[in-house]
Amino acid sequence: MSLIKEKGLSDLSEKIKDVFSVVLPVIDSPQFLTWLMRECFRKGAQMIQCSIRGLLTEQVQALKLAYGVQFIVNCSGLGSIDLAGDKELFPARGGILKVKNDGSLFPKIDFCVKGCGMSHGLDEDGQEIFSPPYIFARGKDHLLLGSFVQRNRADHNLSLAAPYVQKMLQHCKELCPRLHALRDSDVQVTVGIRPGREWVRLEQDSDVPSLFHNYGHYKWGMTLCWGTAADIVHLIDNEVNKMSQITHAAKL
Numbered sequence: 516m517s518l519i520k521e522k523g524l525s526d527l528s529e530k531i532k533d534v535f536s537v538v539l540p541v542i543d544s545p546q547f548l549t550w551l552m553r554e555c556f557r558k559g560a561q562m563i564q565c566s567i568r569g570l571l572t573e574q575v576q577a578l579k580l581a582y583g584v585q586f587i588v589n590c591s592g593l594g595s596i597d598l599a600g601d602k603e604l605f606p607a608r609g610g611i612l613k614v615k616n617d618g619s620l621f622p623k624i625d626f627c628v629k630g631c632g633m634s635h636g637l638d639e640d641g642q643e644i645f646s647p648p649y650i651f652a653r654g655k656d657h658l659l660l661g662s663f664v665q666r667n668r669a670d671h672n673l674s675l676a677a678p679y680v681q682k683m684l685q686h687c688k689e690l691c692p693r694l695h696a697l698r699d700s701d702v703q704v705t706v707g708i709r710p711g712r713e714w715v716r717l718e719q720d721s722d723v724p725s726l727f728h729n730y731g732h733y734k735w736g737m738t739l740c741w742g743t744a745a746d747i748v749h750l751i752d753n754e755v756n757k758m759s760q761i762t763h764a765a766k767l
Contacts (some may be wrong), residue, residue, distance in 0.1 A: 589731050
């Protein structure tokens with residue numbers, strides 16, 4: 516339990532039996548996405564904004580001709596409800612709190628900690644908000660407090676005044692007492708709508724071989740993005756090899 520005292524944490528529930536510390540990489544999402552976009556442009560990618568409606572399988576040939584490409588990868592997230600006719604997809608609203616962590620509000624926190632799963636109460640639809648409170652140092656001078664996910668919610672209308680948000684903030688303060696110095700005016704509510712699915716759809720389309728799907732990452736987008744992208748490249752390489760073999764056999 517010396518780690519709890521060392522980090523200035525508390526166990527008001529008296530349920531913690533053991534604690535451990537481990538060093539892990541943490542992605543700073545805004546910086547990562549900025550770098551990723553820059554890398555895409557550096558490697559020759561183009562960003563074209565347009566609207567596509569209806570099933571992709573019925574438009575693949577036209578899209579390939581319009582953009583001069585050989586394959587299409589569908590990474591449209593919730594857009595795949597329409598583009599792929601996927602009835603397994605659902606919107607999932609994620610809520611997280613962001614506060615300044617430069618030492619001006621409380622002694623600076625330079626670690627991450629995650630508590631035990633607990634209920635933050637019911638939301639407006641009667642769903643129980645159940646999640647472990649956590650505190651993540653983000654970048655040089657910010658702290659993330661969180662978090663929760665609400666299935667089948669696609670709106671951004673989330674307020675700090677919501678009882679379950681207040682309860683989550685309270686649980687974070689109980690986990691790390693130095694956060695009791697925070698006032699509501701110090702806290703920024705951040706909302707994101709995620710493409711929820713029980714399993715990521717990562718596959719070559721069974722009807723249109725030049726169409727590939729990579730969506731439905733739910734709460735694990737940052738965790739899975741590199742691996743699923745590599746898997747898509749592998750699937751496309753397999754299709755290219757298959758097409759080459761067919762062409763070679765035809766020539767013989």
